[in-house]
Each structure stands twice: as structure tokens, then as C-alpha cells.
Amino acid sequence: MPLVPSYIKNLANYVPGKPIEEIQRELGLSKIIKLASNENSLGPSPRALAAMRLAMDKIHRYPDASGYMLRKKLADKYNLKIENVVLGAGSEGIMSSIMRTFLLSDDEIISAENSFIGFRVLANASGKYVHWVPMKNYRYDLESMAKKINDYTKLIYIANPDNPMGTYIKRDEFDAFYAHVPERVLIILDEAYFEYARFNIDYPDSMTYRYDNVITLRTFSKAYGLAGARIGYGFAHDELIFNLMKVKVTFEPSFLGQVAGFAALDDAPFLNETIELNKIGMEYLTSELSNLNVQYVTSVANFITTVWDSNERAAKLTQDLLEKGIIVRHLAAFGWPNCIRISVGLIEENVKYIESLKQVL
Numbered sequence: 635m636p637l638v639p640s641y642i643k644n645l646a647n648y649v650p651g652k653p654i655e656e657i658q659r660e661l662g663l664s665k666i667i668k669l670a671s672n673e674n675s676l677g678p679s680p681r682a683l684a685a686m687r688l689a690m691d692k693i694h695r696y697p698d699a700s701g702y703m704l705r706k707k708l709a710d711k712y713n714l715k716i717e718n719v720v721l722g723a724g725s726e727g728i729m730s731s732i733m734r735t736f737l738l739s740d741d742e743i744i745s746a747e748n749s750f751i752g753f754r755v756l757a758n759a760s761g762k763y764v765h766w767v768p769m770k771n772y773r774y775d776l777e778s779m780a781k782k783i784n785d786y787t788k789l790i791y792i793a794n795p796d797n798p799m800g801t802y803i804k805r806d807e808f809d810a811f812y813a814h815v816p817e818r819v820l821i822i823l824d825e826a827y828f829e830y831a832r833f834n835i836d837y838p839d840s841m842t843y844r845y846d847n848v849i850t851l852r853t854f855s856k857a858y859g860l861a862g863a864r865i866g867y868g869f870a871h872d873e874l875i876f877n878l879m880k881v882k883v884t885f886e887p888s889f890l891g892q893v894a895g896f897a898a899l900d901d902a903p904f905l906n907e908t909i910e911l912n913k914i915g916m917e918y919l920t921s922e923l924s925n926l927n928v929q930y931v932t933s934v935a936n937f938i939t940t941v942w943d944s945n946e947r948a949a950k951l952t953q954d955l956l957e958k959g960i961i962v963r964h965l966a967a968f969g970w971p972n973c974i975r976i977s978v979g980l981i982e983e984n985v986k987y988i989e990s991l992k993q994v995l
């Protein structure tokens with residue numbers, strides 16, 4: 635059909651993880667453990683939940699299009715001006731606005747091959763030329779990415795830490811890379827798993843330095859347990875934010891998302907519990923996987939990717955685990971056919987996963 639541009643025709647459909655209810659129906663199982671989407675297994679931040687409940691009777695009204703309350707709170711928290719803060723329907727919503735705001739027709743994009751699939755979809759749908767640079771040892775290869783910078787380069791996307799590998803770029807690596815990037819090139823530093831990764835001393839918390847061409851993206855979807863509320867935020871130079879605000883979908887993010895994010899920022903007990911549970915879970919999973927001689931990639935996020943000898947093996951294990959009521963993510967669609975990603979769950983969920991893995995192995 636001539637109405638559809640070829641780069642859209644060629645896009646593969648995103649295949650999300652199956653909803654729990656669908657799998658329950660298909661397999662006739664009463665209890666399902668979902669460790670497939672890097673969500674917070676503790677549930678949503680209780681403060682966010684309470685705030686959303688209280689706000690429900692106002693949802694006949696449009697939200698504040700400027701997102702003033704939450705932007706102000708974020709600005710105060712990070713000692714910035716409100717003009718440096720943008721909100722979106724998840725950090726992916728902001729990525730989408732970035733693509734529509736800053737890219738001209740000849741502009742090119744550089745990122746890592748088989749990194750965050752959400753960005754891959756947006757980049758391919760933009761119709762722009764994208765240099766997908768292969769990872770090295772499951773990490774972003776910044777040296778090779780720097781070599782791809784040319785006169786057309788406009789946007790560089792770095793997920794730090796990466797999803798699905800959970801590896802991260804260290805501060806000195808980013809500094810060395812940044813020295814190669816001209817000021818006319820925009821860098822997205824996607825820190826969706828910041829709250830988990832920040833404890834590594836060489837992790838470059840991008841809020842401790844602010845370059846004019848760097849946009850930091852963060853989200854309430856992971857550590858705050860608000861993936862379904864679709865609320866994320868970004869920090870950048872006020873001129874970038876000013877123009878992003880013109881292009882973003884007017885009433886994005888939703889009213890409930892804004893309310894939830896505002897309340898979640900005060901939920902330190904929940905955040906601490908989340909981080910602690912993740913730490914314990916990560917230690918348990920890595921030690922059990924090592925005991926089983928299962929290869930995995932060391933991760934600083936809330937998930938861990940295991941490496942198998944073939945696509946068939948990974949697909950079969952995923953199916954076998956599913957039949958035991960455990961949903962994990964085979965990474966074939968992500969470009970890692972011999973890998974399976976598991977989110978860190980509640981203690982009992984992690985134990986059940988390991989027990990089931992032993993059985994299916």
C-alpha cells in the first residue's frame with residue numbers, strides 16, 4: 635500500500651511478554667510468577683497508590699499539560715530549574731518526543747545493536763539512518779560508536795545500565811567517549827535502572843555533571859513500581875526542554891501518572907525496601923546460577939540475563955519454565971537468541987524459579 639512508508643512496512647511488530655491471565659488460561663495454571671518485564675515484584679509504591687485513589691474522582695478533568703507540580707518537585711530534588719525538567723508517558727514517551735523534536739531528514743542516529751528494544755522501534759520508525767554498533771562482551775562498545783560519528787550524526791542513545799544485559803558504562807569510559815562527541819550531537823542517557831545501579835561507585839550518575847547536549851531520562855516504572863501508570867521524566871538544558879514541551883503530546887503524561895509520580899518521590903521506605911530486596915535477590919540468583927554452572931551476565935539492574943548454548947535450548951527452557959508457571963523472557967526478538975532474561979522477584983519467587991530451573995535442566 636503506497637500510503638505506508640517502506641521503513642514502517644519493514645518494522646517488525648513488537649511482541650510483548652504475554653499477560654499473566656492469558657498464560658493462566660492457556661495452561662490451566664492457578665499461580666503464575668512473572669519474571670519477564672523488569673517490573674517491581676513488590677507492587678506499586680503504596681504512597682503512589684494512595685494518592686491515585688484519592689485523585690480518582692478528578693479524572694474527568696484534563697491533566698496539567700505543563701506537569702507543574704511534579705516538574706517542580708523534581709527540579710527542587712535535583713537543585714535545578716523547572717525549565718530543565720520534562721515529563722512523559724514513561725521515559726519511552728519522552729524518547730518519542732525527542733525523535734520528533736530534534737531530527738531533520740538527513741540526520742543519523744548511533745546506538746548499540748540489540749540494546750533497549752523500545753528505542754530500536756522508535757529509531758527504526760523514524761525513518762532515519764541508524765548505525766547499530768555491535769556490543770562487545772555484552773557491553774556498549776563506546777570506542778566503536780565514537781568512530782561512527784560523522785557530519786550527519788544528530789542523536790546518540792545510550793542505555794546505562796543496558797537492558798537486556800544489565801551491564802553499565804563507567805564514568806571514565808563515558809568521559810572518554812564524550813570527548814569525541816561534537817556539541818551539535820544530542821546524547822540520550824537512559825537511566826531507567828538508575829536507582830539500582832547508582833551504588834556502583836564508578837557508575838556515572840549523569841546528574842552530577844550536566845552537559846548542554848545530554849538528556850537524562852529516568853522513570854517511575856521500575857524502582858517505584860509504576861510501570862502501568864506510564865510516568866517518566868527527563869533533565870536537560872532549558873532550550874532543549876522548551877522545545878520538547880512544544881512537541882510532546884499535549885496532555886501527556888496522564889493525570890494519575892503525574893499524581894503517582896509526585897507521591898512516589900516521598901516514598902523512601904518503599905524505595906529502600908525495593909533496593910534491598912533486589913540486592914538480596916540478585917545475590918541469591920547469581921550464587922544459585924553459579925552453582926548450577928549456568929552462564930550469566932553480571933547485572934547492576936533488577937534483572938539478570940542467562941546465556942545458553944543455542945536458540946533452541948533457550949526457547950525450550952523458556953517453554954519448560956512457562957509450563958511450571960514461571961514467565962521469563964527469551965531474548966530472541968531482542969537479537970540475543972541464546973539468552974534468557976529473568977527479573978529479580980520476591981524471595982519466594984526467586985526460590986521457585988531456581989527450583990523449577992533445576993527440574994527442567
Ligand SMILES: Cc1ncc(COP(=O)(O)O)c(C=O)c1O
Pocket residue numbers: 671672723724725726727750752793795796797824826852853854855861864865866
Ligand atoms: C533501558 C530502558 N529504558 C526505558 C524503558 C522504558 O521505561 P518506561 O516505562 O519509563 O517507558 C525500559 C523499560 O523496560 C528500559 O529497559
